[in-house]
Amino acid sequence: MFEASPFSLNMFQQCPRQYKFQYVDHLGDIYRKSRPYFTMGDHIHATLKDFLSVVPVSERNLPRLENLLREKWRRNRKGFDSKEDEKRWGEKALSQLRWFIQNQDISVIPFMIENNHRAELTDNILLKGRIDRVDKETDGSLHIIDYKTGKMPAEINQLQLHIYALILSKKQDLPLRKASYLYLQAGKLQTIELAAADLAQATSYVTDMVDKICAEREYPATPNSYCWNCDFLEICPNKEEAAGFTAEEDALDL
Structure with missing residues (x-):
């Protein structure tokens, strides 16, 4: 099946060759790279999951939400270039969670x-x-x-x-x-x-x-604006062309 x-x-x-590397050749574990935006996104998802499923409604508040994020963050701090870079992403995560608690129904089950x-x-x-x-x-x-x-x-x-x-x-x-x-x-x-x-x-x-x-038999590489984020860029047959695309982390569908 x-x-x-x-x-x-x-x-x-987006790119049949990337699909081949990931799902046909199963090279993901070999070439996967830690990236700050994925680390932040994973922590926010895990934090909101625990906040809405584990924390009792009466205890749902901003300090509890922020502490949950810090607990997740301590367990995985991969992908950051420096302490300053990690702080920047941490502040982005806190800002998003603060908006959530101020604007969403936090009593939802x-x-x-x-x-x-x-x-x-x-x-x-x-x-x-x-x-x-x-x-x-x-x-x-x-x-x-x-x-x-x-x-x-x-x-x-x-x-x-x-x-x-x-x-x-x-x-x-x-x-x-x-x-x-x-x-x-x-x-x-x-x-x-x-x-x-x-x-x-x-x-x-x-x-x-x-x-x-x-x-599909050929799985052609199709250089595009997401190439800079591809784990397989170093083995891509079109890596010279792909490397010309500018990194735009905010454009990612996270």
């Missing part, structure tokens, strides 16, 4: 939080995805929430939310009506309404992409 996720499908679409989901889309495709949070609304419907710690794009990627909804629809009988990106850096919540047509479109996209991947 072919295993696919929003992340892997997006990687193939999530229906699901930071769960890894697997669902059979067809007899041949297993769809996987990690969903940050699912809330149950007052009408009994489910609301998917995906945290983003990077810069808010000009247009949101609705397809990723549709795929998350598709995965969840295979595992839950409750209606799915809303999905949101919560941009912690920008302090914005962007919500879309979900419809049956969105799930049908997501199904077509996934099956079409899997067909393309299975038919």
